[in-house]
Amino acid sequence: MLNKYCADYRDSFKKSPAKNKAKIQKLMTKCMNQDCAQSLEGGSESKPGCRFLSGNGFCYAYSSAQMWCKDNKNVKNCDDGGDKWAASPLGTAESKLKTAWKPREDIAILDSGEKTKDKFSCVCMKGCAINGKKSKFLCADENTKGVGDKDIDIPSAITKNSGKKDQCACKCGDSWG
Numbered sequence: 001m002l003n004k005y006c007a008d009y010r011d012s013f014k015k016s017p018a019k020n021k022a023k024i025q026k027l028m029t030k031c032m033n034q035d036c037a038q039s040l041e042g043g044s045e046s047k048p049g050c051r052f053l054s055g056n057g058f059c060y061a062y063s064s065a066q067m068w069c070k071d072n073k074n075v076k077n078c079d080d081g082g083d084k085w086a087a088s089p090l091g092t093a094e095s096k097l098k099t100a101w102k103p104r105e106d107i108a109i110l111d112s113g114e115k116t117k118d119k120f121s122c123v124c125m126k127g128c129a130i131n132g133k134k135s136k137f138l139c140a141d142e143n144t145k146g147v148g149d150k151d152i153d154i155p156s157a158i159t160k161n162s163g164k165k166d167q168c169a170c171k172c173g174d175s176w177g
Contacts, residue, residue: 001065003034006058021109025120025173032103033177035059036124036168039101042087050101051086053079057104066090097127097140103148103170120173121149128158128169130176140165 002010009027038059041047045067050059052069055077060066069078070090083092084100093099103122124147127140138161146154152171170177 001061002054002058003031003038003061005030005034006061010056010058021118021120021173022175024109026175026177028104028107028120028122028172029170029175029177031058032122032124032170032172033168034061036101036103036126036170037166039086039099040096040126040166040168042090042093042096042099045089048090049086049096049099051081051083051090053081055079097165099126101147103172105149107172121152122170122172123148123150123152123154124168124170125154126168127165129161129164129167130169137169138164139169 005027009031012027035050035058038050042049046063048063048066050066052060052066054060060069069075072078073080081101085091085093086099087093087096103124105121106119107121109116109118125137125139125144126147128144129138130136131138137155137158139158140162142158142160144158
């Protein structure tokens with residue numbers, strides 16, 4: 001099981017060809033927001049975070065799947081992001097905000113399930129949220145740096161808000177979410 005928007009992204013190409021790049025990027029943005037927020041979990045077996053990925057690069061949503069992959073690392077579709085991708089009990093990152101999880105890059109636009117030459121990448125800001133109407137970034141740490149594609153512009157104006165420490169603001173292509 002994947003996070004809802006990641007499953008929706010994966011399944012959208014089975015239903016119909018990719019016709020609207022903006023909609024595809026927006027759906028991937030929502031997916032990366034969910035996976036990024038999951039990467040900020042840790043400290044317990046009920047919320048271990050994200051270290052293990054499906055064959056298409058998305059976090060397994062359920063803690064039971066993450067923990068199963070931890071004990072069965074050589075199984076197909078238990079792709080391992082590495083020890084630093086998660087805090088304990090899945091990995092060895094020093095804290096939840098300092099995991100090495102990063103969003104997807106070089107994502108091919110699919111058309112009827114076939115890859116096209118058109119690609120996009122994502123960047124996420126951990127411990128942040130965006131007020132879309134005002135494009136205002138609220139982050140637990142006002143010195144937050146983006147992870148992922150370094151060529152995507154990240155906001156320079158950040159307002160400190162400690163209540164956002166478990167959230168993420170991601171941008172895939174042209175879509176912040």
